[in-house]
Amino acid sequence: MNPNAIEVQSLTKQFGSFTAVNAISFEVAQGEIFGFLGANGAGKTTAIKILSGLLRPSSGKAQVAGYDIYRQTEQVKRHIGYMSQKFSLYGDLTVKENIWLYGGIYGIEPKVLRKKRDELIRRLHLEEVQDELVAGLPLGWRQKLAFSTALLHEPRIVFLDEPTGGVDPITRRQFWEMIYESAANGVTMFVTTHYMDEAEYCNRVSIMVDGRIEALGSPGQLKATYGAASMDEVFVRLARSHE
Amino acid sequence: MIEISQLHKQYGPVQALRGIDLTVKEGERFGLIGPDGAGKTTLIRILATLLLADKGSASVAGWDVVRDFRTIRKHLGYMPGTFSLYQDLSIEENLRLFATIFGTRLEDNYNLIEGIYSQIEPFKHRRAGALSGGMKQKLALSCALIHRPRVLLLDEPTTGVDAVSRREFWDMLDALKAEGITVFVSTPYMDEAARCERVALIQEGTILQVDSPAAIKASFPFDLLAIRGADTYQLLQDLRTFPFAHRVFPFGESIHLTDRRNTAFPAEVADFLTARGHQQVEIERTGATIEDAFMELMGNMQSAVSPSTPSRS
Numbered sequence: 001m002n003p004n005a006i007e008v009q010s011l012t013k014q015f016g017s018f019t020a021v022n023a024i025s026f027e028v029a030q031g032e033i034f035g036f037l038g039a040n041g042a043g044k045t046t047a048i049k050i051l052s053g054l055l056r057p058s059s060g061k062a063q064v065a066g067y068d069i070y071r072q073t074e075q076v077k078r079h080i081g082y083m084s085q086k087f088s089l090y091g092d093l094t095v096k097e098n099i100w101l102y103g104g105i106y107g108i109e110p111k112v113l114r115k116k117r118d119e120l121i122r123r124l125h126l127e128e129v130q131d132e133l134v135a136g137l138p139l140g141w142r143q144k145l146a147f148s149t150a151l152l153h154e155p156r157i158v159f160l161d162e163p164t165g166g167v168d169p170i171t172r173r174q175f176w177e178m179i180y181e182s183a184a185n186g187v188t189m190f191v192t193t194h195y196m197d198e199a200e201y202c203n204r205v206s207i208m209v210d211g212r213i214e215a216l217g218s219p220g221q222l223k224a225t226y227g228a229a230s231m232d233e234v235f236v237r238l239a240r241s242h243e
Numbered sequence: 244m245i246e247i248s249q250l251h252k253q254y255g256p257v258q259a260l261r262g263i264d265l266t267v268k269e270g271e272r273f274g275l276i277g278p279d280g281a282g283k284t285t286l287i288r289i290l291a292t293l294l295l296a297d298k299g300s301a302s303v304a305g306w307d308v309v310r311d312f313r314t315i316r317k318h319l320g321y322m323p324g325t326f327s328l329y330q331d332l333s334i335e336e337n338l339r340l341f342a343t344i345f346g347t348r349l350e351d352n353y354n355l356i357e358g359i360y361s362q363i364e365p366f367k368h369r370r371a372g373a374l375s376g377g378m379k380q381k382l383a384l385s386c387a388l389i390h391r392p393r394v395l396l397l398d399e400p401t402t403g404v405d406a407v408s409r410r411e412f413w414d415m416l417d418a419l420k421a422e423g424i425t426v427f428v429s430t431p432y433m434d435e436a437a438r439c440e441r442v443a444l445i446q447e448g449t450i451l452q453v454d455s456p457a458a459i460k461a462s463f464p465f466d467l468l469a470i471r472g473a474d475t476y477q478l479l480q481d482l483r484t485f486p487f488a489h490r491v492f493p494f495g496e497s498i499h500l501t502d503r504r505n506t507a508f509p510a511e512v513a514d515f516l517t518a519r520g521h522q523q524v525e526i527e528r529t530g531a532t533i534e535d536a537f538m539e540l541m542g543n544m545q546s547a548v549s550p551s552t553p554s555r556s
Contacts, residue, residue, distance in 0.1 A: 039405040040376050139279050165403065166431045168278035168446065169534050170541055173492055180476045195432075196406055200495035201475070219496060230495070232406055239407040 004063075005030045005157045005188035006051065011060035013046050020046040022211035023060065028204075030156065033179060033189040035199045038208030039239045044192055047208070048159055051190075053077045065156040078106070081150035084161035088146030091135030095126055098134055099149055106153035113152075120148050140171035147178055157188040164195065176201055196232035205231070207238050214238050244269040244394060244425040245290065250299035252285050252448075259285040261448040262299070267427055267441075272416065274439030275429040276533070282448040283429040284324060287398045290427065291321045304393050317345065320392035320424075322383050324399045330372030334363055334382055337371055338389060345390035356385045358418050377408045384415065388424075395419070397428040401435065413438040433534040444537050451540040456533055463531035463539065465489065466507035469497040471525040472516070481519045485512065490542060492535075497525075499535060 049055035053073035065079035245267035292312035
């Protein structure tokens, strides 16, 4: 198995005359928590779409979970998980139905899936609400469930696209502990966030500005390089200097 | 300028507001800070005269939100949480429409919005639907100000916006301060409390505390230690087993620890961690942030429930 979960070389995506992603290169190790930061419109979403096999790049190379993102998009999709705050679970399905649906989509055998489902419900203390519609659950519960569901098919990488927006500070921290735990189990966490304190929780962080990766390193390294006290300061300095 | 007394609102089984009392002074910038589902939008919609409370009363500039809703609307600027301007009208058309509705003209109050509007004016013929998030925000704020309101209600203006645009938005509000407009603004970002004169921390329809950000931080009842080490996750696990640990939370690159004995004993914590194989641990006393205060208050609220069990309601 390739030790790197993600390898990207000169990846570029153009929409007409607009270059959304401009020759970015980076690697993410297996089990790493990688923060993928950037201002709105910097090109993060386009890059994530390419890395999850949903969008074909204009040029450059990328491998995700060892699969080529031009030729093996179906394999890529099988070996990654995805969760965003905006969309994750179906509100008009119950807790059990959501897990069943996602497990089924990823082709988990019913016998195995039943066991995994019950285990997950127990672990998240959701026994009492397992037959309730997801729409009626508090936001924090929904997010934990969505995260666990994204891990159901044991992907090598999970893309977390602003997973904690609007959540209360205690739940937000509990959520990050789930991220730590999964990373410790060897699953790569690829995270975008607008909370700069969360950037500090990542092993390494990249900051995208106008389609390019302008900075990449551990939070400690980046703060030292830019003489900044916090990641917020690093981010503001980089993003502002390019206006 | 805003008076709120024992306000209750229920949606089916969900209690959105459980007896809110608040007073906002004239010209003040007041922040309503809390996570999604805390009741922020419900409260703002009641003040905007768009929603009726079940119980309690509220007034804006001395007018009752139920009886005098027509008068209030003339003096209120409101920016809802979702972009609600006309997508198929241009920037300028939207602005003129709002001016006309309020019986004024773009030219009359131009000086009030100039600082904000001048940034998008070069694109004034562009359809609102084709604008970037930051530009939409500037247009929405311009429209909310076009009739020179006495009170501005802003419902999560910085949600989903990146850290740079968030700062710019607060800078725009700074510029309004001189105009004497009362600003009531909600946000889920705890760090934005610093940009308000006073804030109310709200959770599950209940106000946890109301004060200036400095006073809230100062009232934090514990000595706080910030602890750093090579392996933050392991550090977190081990600190949870520290016999006197009150609360242990990750905070950026460090971990915040409060001691049940109210006083911090850094040397004791250092010994405890060294005994568990942690090396190069840095421990220092630190001041509480708004987020520390919020979590402490929130933790007290649900202290009957174990931390791993999610609270419901």
